[in-house]
Amino acid sequence: MxxxxxxxxxxxxxxxxxxxxxxxxxxxxxxxxxxxxxxxxxxxxxxxxxxxxxxxxxxxxxxxxxxxxxxxxxxxxxxxxxxxxxxxxxxxxxxxxxxxxxxxxxxxxxxxxxxxxxxxxxxxxxxxxxxxxxxxxxxxxxxxxxxxxxxxxxxxxxxxxxxxxxxxxxxxxxxxxxxxxxxxxxxxxxxxxxxxxxxxxxxxxxxxxxxxxxxxxEHVAETSNFEDVINQTIKRGGSVLIPAFAVDRTEVILVRLRELIEQGKIPQVPIFADSPMALRALAHYRDAIDGNSPEIRDEIVAEWAGRDPFDPGTLSELMTVEQSKSINKPTSPCIIISASGMATGGRVVHHLKEMLPNQLHSVILVGFQAIGTRGRRLIEGEEQVKMHGQMIDVKAQIEQINSFSxxxxxxxxxxxxxxxxxxxxxxxxxxxxxxxxxxxxxxxxxxxxxxxxxxxxxxxxxx
Missing domain, CATH: 3.60.15.10 (Ribonuclease Z/Hydroxyacylglutathione hydrolase-like)
Structure with missing residues (x-):
């Protein structure tokens, strides 16, 4: 048998x-x-x-x-x-x-x-x-x-x-x-x-x-505080790039940014969600909240059904390639959230290519970074990373925040x-x-x- x-x-x-x-x-x-x-x-x-x-x-x-x-x-x-x-x-x-x-x-x-x-x-x-x-x-x-x-x-x-x-x-x-x-x-x-x-x-x-x-x-207490990194970067005139998984991580980050702005802990700067996939996923999260999905916490449904928990009033959702290219070299402080979360592909690679050589900017990695990924190499302190066949200098501030895991x-x-x-x-x-x-x-x-x-x-x- x-x-x-x-x-x-x-x-x-x-x-x-x-x-x-x-x-x-x-x-x-x-x-x-x-x-x-x-x-x-x-x-x-x-x-x-x-x-x-x-x-x-x-x-x-x-x-x-x-x-x-x-x-x-x-x-x-x-x-x-x-x-x-x-x-x-x-x-x-x-x-x-x-x-x-x-x-x-x-x-x-x-x-x-x-x-x-x-x-x-x-x-x-x-x-x-x-x-x-x-x-x-x-x-x-x-x-x-x-x-x-x-x-x-x-x-x-x-x-x-x-x-x-x-x-x-x-x-x-x-x-x-x-x-x-x-x-x-x-x-x-x-x-x-x-x-x-x-x-x-x-x-x-x-x-x-x-x-x-x-x-x-175990998830340990952060050595760098999320809002501190944002505030330091904005104060020196730079912008923050957050490579984030398009599904769930982008939603969690947007909720936290809204809370920080509402609490007055970070300035009300422009926030760009630059990933068509993330924006389509965001629509499903909004649908789950509005539809009282059994997966969503009761208090979220009670407070946010029919409202948007992801937008503090400064959120721009970038769908087109032209819109994405327009923020490749930010000239005033902003926060960019773009996929992929390990910086292995997608629009975030183009942003990294332009922002990594500038010491005014910061890159905050907010998820698990697997061995061999570009995100892992950034965390490990490599001074150059390869993108689109070119070696790009890393002069931007690199931080990892695990509290969003x-x-x-x-x-x-x-x-x-x-x-x-x-x-x-x-x-x-x-x-x-x-x-x-x-x-x-x-x-x-x-x-x-x-x-x-x-x-x-x-x-x-x-x-």
Whole structure:
């Protein structure tokens, strides 16, 4: 008799590329289908074929819409996947934005590389096109939280709010008699808009697959204060550039800036939200607030339904390329929020190219910066960074502010896991940089006395 298996096709030994394959007989279900990001050796893995035929995958279960969890889906469809992609309502809506934007950026980058001649590929090609993304989106099937649904033979899934970004879920999967839990990315109790994550459902799990993004650390008190950096920069006549993930981080930053302006803690300077993807995502957050979504905190709905919690009166939303170019070299103090959050692509790269050589300006990095990303290199103090084939001097003030993180840290993850009514038979620790997953696995063993392991890339286990 065959035993159900789980294989780790991504996010094992790295914090990107989440892909977990459940298989039993001819049934194959993929939990998350993300892009690898960061180091070139990781990005190159996006071009390698999966160790299975995409056409044999029956269904994809998607925890949330961040690119490292959903960004490979168009490629999967391009390679022959014909099943359904199960996700929550707002994950489906946000994935529509993110996947189209990902495809557009890849096509633009390929064209730019061809024009400038700095790619080793001839001709440069995108991993997938906007047409591929549009086709992939036809496979999405939105589902409600807390409802058990059948997704494949003897396979059922239930989504629970994870409090990470709008639509984000941790998922319970029943697979041929085995009960599994995938955390996806877990949020924090302090999110200014979203409710805190649900507790783990009671009962025994055959396996839990947990993230460990911050598995080797805790969120510590800031050495630099967000408003202090802004005030210092404005005082010397400079502008602040905030590379921010288009989904959720931009919303959280805008809420905080509004609060600081209303409290008189920073001047009422122009704020530019410069990312079409972020602005489309912002519309969904506004819709969730106005529609009293069960994901939104009660006090937010009570105070802000029908009003805009993101605009202090100085917000300009830049949709066109011309509008974006107009702020490349700011001549008077302003705050620019632009994607991507790790400064790996998108409009923020053009702003960085113009602003980094100017010591009047500041760049505030407000999210996790994976190894190999431009954001990580800035944090590590590199004096030059490469952009569009050129080495750019770094003279602007560089600061990292971790208080905006929407990832649970090690203590918060342990606290969340500890409320489980029973210890799982085994817990797999994934989605952490090299070392972080192993450290968190040891922490689970020591604090919870659970059987924990950090699997290697490609490893498979009987359930």
């Amino acid at each position: 065959q035993t159900p298996k789980i294989q780790f096709l991504g996010a094992a030994g790295t914090v990107t590329g989440s892909r977990f394959l459940l298989s039993h007989g001819k049934t194959k279900v993929l939990v998350d289908c993300g892009l690898f990001q960061g180091l070139k050796e990781l990005r190159l893995r996006n071009w390698k074929p999966l160790p299975i035929d995409a056409a044999e995958v029956d269904a994809v279960i998607l925890t949330h819409a961040h690119l490292d969890h959903c960004g490979y889906i168009p490629r999967l469809v391009k390679e022959g996947f014909r099943g359904k992609i199960y996700a929550t309502k707002y994950t489906t809506k946000l994935a529509d934005i993110i996947l189209r934007d990902s495809a557009r950026i890849q096509e633009e980058d390929a064209r730019y590389a061809a024009k400038e001649g700095f790619s080793k590929h001839n001709p440069p090609a995108p991993l997938y096109t906007e047409q591929d993304a549009a086709l992939a989106l036809q496979h999405f099937k939105p589902e409600a939280f807390h409802e058990r649904i059948r997704v494949a033979e003897d396979t059922y899934v239930t989504f629970y709010p994870a409090g990470h970004i709008l639509g984000a879920a941790f998922v319970e999967v029943e697979f041929f008699g085995k009960r599994l839990l995938f955390t996806g990315d877990m949020g924090r109790d302090e999110h200014p808009l979203l409710r805190q994550p649900d507790q783990i459902p009671s009962g025994k799990y055959d396996a839990i697959v947990t993230e460990s993004t911050y598995g080797d650390r 929407v990832h649970a840290d090690a203590d918060e993850m342990i606290g969340w896991l500890a409320v489980a009514s029973e210890a799982p038979k085994r817990i797999f620790v994934v989605h952490g940089e090299a070392g972080a997953a192993d450290i968190f696995a040891d922490r689970i063993k020591g604090d919870l006395n659970w059987d924990a392991i950090a699997p290697g890339d490609g490893e498979a286990f009987d359930l």
